Amino acid sequence: MKNKYSIFSLIKNAFSYHENWEKAWKDPEPKKEYDAVIVGGGGHGLATAYYLAKKHNMKNIAVVEKGWIGGGNTGRNTTIIRSNYLWDASAGLYDHALKIWEGLSQELNYNVMFSQRGVMNLAHNLQDVRDLKRRTHANRLNGIDAVYLNTEEVKKFCPIINTSQDIRYPVLGGTLQRRAGTARHDAVAWGYARGADEMGVDIIQNCEVKGIKRNGDTVEGIETTKGFIKTKKIGVVAAGHSSVIANMAGLKLPLESKPLQALVSEPVKPIIDTVVMSNAVHAYVSQSDKGELVIGAGTDDYVSYSQKGSHDIVEGTLNAILELYPIFSRIRMLRQWGGIVDICPDASPIISKTSIKGLYFNCGWGTGGFKATPGSGDLFAHTIANDEPHKLNAAFNINRFVSGDLVDEHGAAAVAH
Amino acid sequence: MFLINCPFCGEREQSEFKAGGEAHIVRPKQPTELSDDEWAEYLFMRKNIKGVQFERWNHVHGCRKWFNMVRDTSNDQIKAVYKMGEKPPVK
Numbered sequence: 001m002k003n004k005y006s007i008f009s010l011i012k013n014a015f016s017y018h019e020n021w022e023k024a025w026k027d028p029e030p031k032k033e034y035d036a037v038i039v040g041g042g043g044h045g046l047a048t049a050y051y052l053a054k055k056h057n058m059k060n061i062a063v064v065e066k067g068w069i070g071g072g073n074t075g076r077n078t079t080i081i082r083s084n085y086l087w088d089a090s091a092g093l094y095d096h097a098l099k100i101w102e103g104l105s106q107e108l109n110y111n112v113m114f115s116q117r118g119v120m121n122l123a124h125n126l127q128d129v130r131d132l133k134r135r136t137h138a139n140r141l142n143g144i145d146a147v148y149l150n151t152e153e154v155k156k157f158c159p160i161i162n163t164s165q166d167i168r169y170p171v172l173g174g175t176l177q178r179r180a181g182t183a184r185h186d187a188v189a190w191g192y193a194r195g196a197d198e199m200g201v202d203i204i205q206n207c208e209v210k211g212i213k214r215n216g217d218t219v220e221g222i223e224t225t226k227g228f229i230k231t232k233k234i235g236v237v238a239a240g241h242s243s244v245i246a247n248m249a250g251l252k253l254p255l256e257s258k259p260l261q262a263l264v265s266e267p268v269k270p271i272i273d274t275v276v277m278s279n280a281v282h283a284y285v286s287q288s289d290k291g292e293l294v295i296g297a298g299t300d301d302y303v304s305y306s307q308k309g310s311h312d313i314v315e316g317t318l319n320a321i322l323e324l325y326p327i328f329s330r331i332r333m334l335r336q337w338g339g340i341v342d343i344c345p346d347a348s349p350i351i352s353k354t355s356i357k358g359l360y361f362n363c364g365w366g367t368g369g370f371k372a373t374p375g376s377g378d379l380f381a382h383t384i385a386n387d388e389p390h391k392l393n394a395a396f397n398i399n400r401f402v403s404g405d406l407v408d409e410h411g412a413a414a415v416a417h
Numbered sequence: 418m419f420l421i422n423c424p425f426c427g428e429r430e431q432s433e434f435k436a437g438g439e440a441h442i443v444r445p446k447q448p449t450e451l452s453d454d455e456w457a458e459y460l461f462m463r464k465n466i467k468g469v470q471f472e473r474w475n476h477v478h479g480c481r482k483w484f485n486m487v488r489d490t491s492n493d494q495i496k497a498v499y500k501m502g503e504k505p506p507v508k
Contacts (some may be wrong), residue, residue, distance in 0.1 A: 401462070
């Protein structure tokens with residue numbers, strides 16, 4: 001049993017200069033065999049392991065990660081959480097996640113710094129206005145909080161936005177989801193890792209998957225850089241590298257992996273207390289608790305695994321940011337980075353069984369996976385444990401690309417994620 | 418970000434180009450006879466290779482012509498460019 005994190009443990013450890021905190025998770029070598037192995041130690045993978053152990057009583061399981069946990073897209077996203085998606089299937093999926101977020105710090109006994117500061121999506125042309133109003137109504141029919149704001153209300157909610165109607169893409173209105181917000185992305189991975197480890201899950205870092213062993217149409221185990229691991233169930237949550245793992249098993253996925261960039265500024269005093277996203281000009285911004293402006297840019301249009309994006313993408317985003325927030329004109333950028341995102345043709349994820357027995361994929365989250373972390377882990381764990389999808393992820397099966405029953409969120413979601 | 422040697426215009430910045438995805442996916446000769454699985458394969462399934470990949474590109478802000486490229490997607494190094502209809506110059 002791990003020591004509970006509390007004000008008292010904080011005071012107690014202060015007396016020993018914080019040098020005697022117990023390790024949040026062990027660093028074991030892999031066993032010969034597990035009941036299930038999760039490939040990918042990001043937020044989604046660790047959450048999957050956590051819920052497999054907690055809700056489905058599968059304790060003899062492992063998470064294998066080629067680098068360190070939370071070092072991929074979990075540590076590279078812009079931490080935005082919202083559930084204001086247009087279609088019923090997406091609304092169900094993302095609001096399931098949002099509801100778990102609301103109690104996650106307490107459940108994990110780990111402060112994920114979930115902050116419901118609201119997410120505002122701006123409209124810059126007449127079609128945006130129509131689309132956002134339609135989405136607001138659709139959200140409310142699905143029980144998701146959403147309001148439409150006119151230009152004055154946008155200005156009132158976030159006073160630093162330039163609402164002049166003379167700019168290239170003037171603000172004509174926007175939507176607001178007040179339950180939406182941000183969370184500390186690293187803490188999500190660490191909290192789930194600590195919780196899973198406590199229930200007996202082996203979290204194995206620096207362990208890259210090199211092959212998937214099959215006997216006909218059934219999986220037998222995985223070849224890794226730390227040797228062969230026997231298992232009957234493999235859950236792949238490898239984000240940008242999903243296709244690489246699929247190719248090892250002789251499967252093809254409807255994915256393209258592309259660089260997505262983000263950047264942060266030098267820390268400044270509190271200036272923006274919400275998240276503002278803008279689809280038409282592709283710019284979104286929020287402020288971290290450290291004071292940095294967190295800015296998300298778009299994806300490049302070519303396949304790349306290089307974790308670097310093109311400079312012109314960043315330039316385009318910053319042009320838009322400066323027109324919308326002239327007050328940021330002299331702020332300096334501190335860091336810029338890229339992550340590799342796996343994008344589905346319909347911009348919706350895949351949480352699904354495959355044609356190979358015992359092989360499951362949770363992928364295709366594209367540019368918007370962070371917000372779904374708890375829900376994705378919960379539903380993927382259900383799918384692996386029962387060999388059947390939960391009703392909330394049934395629509396996100398891989399066969400939708402054969403049947404044509406797509407969940408097209410490309411134009412329908414509030415922003416390009 | 419990288420430079421691309423357009424087979425028609427010469428070396429230009431990548432931002433002048435649009436990526437057109439995986440190359441050499443053959444359009445079905447008899448679309449009416451395709452099964453749903455074959456349609457899915459043609460329309461949606463992609464190799465999405467980490468390593469050397471064959472791609473189509475369009476010089477949208479230049480000559481607006483399509484051409485093919487061989488590129489290593491793990492480091493964005495271009496191995497070759499060649500015109501539509503030509504055989505790939507590397508394997």
